[in-house]
Amino acid sequence: MPALVTSSVTDSTGVTRVTVRAARIGAVTVTWGPESAPLFTLRLSVTAYPVQ
Numbered sequence: 001m002p003a004l005v006t007s008s009v010t011d012s013t014g015v016t017r018v019t020v021r022a023a024r025i026g027a028v029t030v031t032w033g034p035e036s037a038p039l040f041t042l043r044l045s046v047t048a049y050p051v052q
Contacts, residue, residue: 003020003021003022003023003028003030003044003046004020004021005018005019005020005030006019006020006021007019018030018032018042020042020044022044022046024046025046025047025048026045026046027043027044027045027046028043028044028046029041029042029043029044030042030044
C-alpha cells in the first residue's frame with residue numbers, strides 16, 4: 001500500500017515524531033534511510049477514522 005511521510009520533527013531530547021498518510025486501509029511498512037542500510041523500519045496496520 002502506498003504511504004507518504006507528510007512531516008517529521010525531532011525535539012531537543014532526540015525523540016522524532018513522524019506523520020504518515022496512507023492511501024487506503026491495510027498494512028504498510030515505512031523504512032527510513034537508505035535501502036542498503038535503513039535506520040529503522042516501521043510496520044503499521046492502517047484503519048479508517050473520522051476526519052473532524
